[in-house]
Amino acid sequence: MNNRLQTFTRGLVKENPTYVLLLGLCPTLATTTSAINGLSMGLATLFVLVLSNMAISAIARFVPDKVHIPVYIVVIATFVTVLQLLMQAYTPAIYSALGVFIPLIVVNCIVLGRAEAFAGKNGILDSALDGLGVGAGFIISLTVLGMVREILGTGSVFGWKFISGDGILAFVMAPGAFLCMGYLMVLFNKYLKK
């Protein structure tokens, strides 16, 4: 049981996908213009991560060695397309805010990375937990980065404005993403990565 718990919590801090493993950087930087966008992107990735992890751990035994990567990619792309269709139908505003980064979950190294490193070798339940853990870690990273950028850039958090005035606009734009990411990694290195 303890092992299961570890499978889940490992992704949160110790092997945090963004700050420690440096995976999935493109969506991390691009979609965190606000906390809510970061959170939505994190949830979308979690959805694909958990389902593809489960599906892959179920079929891994039957897949010949040499074609396992293409098979994994097809499985992942299928879940991404399912997500695209569902979002278009029920959350069109978020879908258009996140734009091209939803289909780009296919090439998010986190998803293929977990499939290759974990789901291909473990049972369905463990793989689901692993997906949940890593996904949760990803959500936390994105939401934190989104909050920092939203606070600095617009003086609000989750759309709730608590500082009047414009804020430092550069933080909502591209340069701010890189700067915030750099400084957050420094803080992570200093206080959490022990």
Next chain:
Amino acid sequence: MAAKSNLLNMVLCLTLTCLACSAVLGGIYAMTKEPIDQTNAKILSDSIKAVLPEGGELSGAKTEGDLEYYEYNAGGAVTAYAVKSTTSGFGGPLTLMVGVLPDGTVYNTSVLSHTETPGLGAKCTTDPVFTEQWKNFGPEKILAVKKDHGDVDAITASTITSRAYTEAVKQAVDLVKSLAKEDGNE
């Protein structure tokens, strides 16, 4: 662990995976098609309702040149037009829905999509001074920003966005004027 690879099982495995995945996707597509169409239709009708007075029957999409427009009909006459108008702003395409009455008065405008700079040009959706001025913008006023000797208050520090926005409204008004003239001649 993974099975040993040979040509037969590789081909078989890839084919089966692709078949299974496309079957799943086909199913989900069939299931979500209707909600997606409904959602899109709702977004469109909401955006039209936001810029035009209530009343009358909404026509389907019509096109004239590059512009797409919709008509409100009441008692056999067109009472209002909603024009989807796109120009190029500071960061890329700027698309508006412009509600225009047959005499060329702008009833209201709303932004459908834009890629303007946050906090500067993006204020074209939020800055009350800028957005409110479009309500009942009469045909006697000149559609150009004040810097270009017109009657439109530009957004501070975002002249290019303001010009693009004004140009989009002008396209819509010009279209309606020519349409109304045709209707009048009939």
Next chain:
Amino acid sequence: MEYLFIIVSAIFVNNIMLAQFLGTCPFIGVSNKLSTATGMSMAVCFVMTLATLVTYLLNKYLLLPLGLGFLQTIAFILVIAALVQMVEIVLKKVSPSLYQALGIYLPLITTNCAVLGVAINVVTKQFTFGGGPSHMLNLGEAVVYSFATALGYGLAMVLFAGLREHLALNDVPKDFKGVPIAFITIGILALAFMGFSGIV
């Protein structure tokens, strides 16, 4: 003239890496040395242009007529993966010297989101260049756009690799070492590129 606008816009104003964040992982990964950065840039140029050409045609003449637009993501990634493999095999046979230069970067490109990102953007988004009307790109524009985008990616990568080589020689505080200082440097580089916004 239009093509000139496309090129300037794709390389400088909307730089794929510094303004759109596509392809960050390999950017951080291979920009340690100027020589690897150049190799990767050339490989990306090659694959991105070819991939956009193929996916554009696939989308226009196969997916859309059959009403299979929803298979875009899955079809594009498969095409790109297959294309990369094919390029690798052809290069190995036809030009071993070029293969030596680009070979090790090719497998990395399949998961470079810049390639898939550009392919998807080109067929789904409207573009405006130089104040002209906004429109979907035609085949010629799409190819020029993707090639210029790849050049912009290469430019950012080579510039950054140069900076990073100097950074390695400097005394950086312990917690900033490695990737964090790299991100802060990219941030400043992106700030510089913001100066180009609005010129076309």
